[in-house]
Amino acid sequence: MLAYSITSQSVESLVKKYKRGLVNSMLEYLILDIAEREDVCGYDVITKVCEDFRVLLSPGQVYPVIDTLASQGIVSKEKDGRRALLRLTPLGHVLLKAWREEFGLMQLRLNSNPPPLGSAR
Secondary structure, X not given: OOOOOOOHHHHHHHHHHXXXXXXXXXXXXXXXXXXXXXXXXXXXXXXXXXXXXXXXXOHHHHHXXXXXXXXXXXXXXXXXXXXXXXXXXXXXXXXXXXXXXXXXXXXXXXXXXXXXXXXXO
16 A cells, blocks of 8 residues: 655645546536626636636637537527627526536535544445
8 A cells, every 4th residue: 555645735736636627527517607697708718717716728628518518509609799609598597407406416415424534334
């Protein structure tokens, strides 16, 4: 068994890594949530995610997801000069509501009293 020294730097590094993974895995949800609150384009999504979560996404991560959401009828894109503003479709609103309910249930489960460390399951 490898000995691993836990330092604040190693914990911060792991938290940063997993936070990035969490943002990437929830990117569709984040785009819908942001687009529901205000008219945004892809660049605005990148900026908002960076401000809220301190994770810098690349356009190559965000725009393909937006295109997929649009092709599935979850968002619409409306041209505004050079920008394409995102709007939730009725399907997008229903999906966002369902996701929020599921995430709420997950949060309840994650916040429930965990077993003490070292206890057998």
